[in-house]
Amino acid sequence: MNNSLDRLFAGIVASLGSEIIPRLEDEFARGQAYAIVDLLTNLRPRIDWAVGPLAEQIAAQLAAARRVDELAQGLQDGPPNLPPALAALPEPAAGETLRRLRDQLDEHLCKVIDWQNQPPAGVPDAALAAIIAVTAKYMQEQVRREVSLLAKPLFGEIAGNTGTKKQPDKNQ
């Protein structure tokens, strides 16, 4: 989930106001929908990203980046080193701040993968393989960690309500 909280709240409120409420004919349902708008608007200044999953993610990123640095010691034309500015958790650890650090650490690890994808000539096979193993393990754990936070997707229900299925004469 990479959209900002501000935009998600604003988009949900806008969609409720312009797309959903005008189509609700039941008075009680309309009242409930307006209450959702009100709640979301009041929740927004009080809500931040959960710190726990982000801290866990950053710890995994730092462990992978540090291990790559160890394996790359002594290599000519090795992968980029972990920048010192990214090497510590900020205090206090606000969710938005952690998200920025997580993104910067992923950017760093992407540069390591860019290096892996086109390794300079002369890098010993064993060193390259060891670094690839570290980043592969990190990536596998990262996507599994993110997937574990996802609810079961509602593709069928969402597609069924775009008009695609109910529209008998979708046309070119």
Place this chain on the structure above:
Amino acid sequence: MSAASTAELLDEAHVRAGLQRVLRQHIGAEVGIGGLKRFPVGYSWLTYGFEASWDSAAGPQRRELILRLGPPNGLFAPYLAGPQFITLQAVRGSGVPVPEVHWYGDTPEVFGAPWFICEKVSGRAPVMWGEHFSDKTRTALGEQLADSLAALHRFEWRGTPIESLGKGVTVENAARTQVDYWEHAMRGWELRRMPMAESVLGWLRRNCPVAPRISVVHGDYRIGNFLAEGDHITAILDWELVHLGDPHEDLGWMCQRTFRPGTPLICTLIRREDLYARYQSLTGIEISPSAVHFYEVLGLFKFYVIDVGAERCFEEGRHNDLRLPSMSMQGPRLLLQLEKLIAEAP
């Protein structure tokens, strides 16, 4: 007229005025517009159905037509109508069922956005969820899906206007060209870089196949993008990603698991071995399982990139459609599927 906002393109009076102008210009008579109706599908081109009526020397005329408009806030904006139009015009009559196209424009002059008008084809678009085909219908649709694709890939595009879509595509660089295209799209849209996506890109670059020939590639050939009436496919739709490339690309795309939830049948219609056998006998192309696998990986990567695009589109406020962030949340799940799919390389 300057470029129109999406709100204008959704405004019936604006669309009606544009239609009257363009139809008067092309038909040479005052044209009545009846039954104007927008079909609420997709995240991309807007689709309107309408009935045009006018008087001619031969008597009163009436046509059911479709207008498609490329909105400025669509996922793949900015759009061009030309590639779809010239392709549909060229392949009509070749064995690929397509609507007859009439007129198009890629300047903002009439509607303020790219547009084209074509005939309305009867039928409905079966989807991958919740359809209950009889065996007879399933078999017939599956075979026609294979046959139409074979006809498209057999089509001799050289010497037709489609040649202009080529841009130097060769059997050697067709796969690389597509990887470049989708990487470029991802770079333009991504809100953050994801290591697994970079790793997949590396795999794609290391495994580009050589194409057996260069064919017209539909680019989104699957269930959901054709109309059917009874046991017959009446039209293949949604040509906005058409280009020249490796015919394996369409095969890899239609074979995605996404288009066959809970069934091994490709697009929920046909067994993979039956699709391959039928397609090979009609095209003479010997299908390379590793090339199809490559394009399945590329196809799943395209889904990931489209999710990234949806994220960007929503973040910039171009759409408040909540399906966009909902869809894009599934990015990590797609990356996990990509990792598994790559491991299944034949």
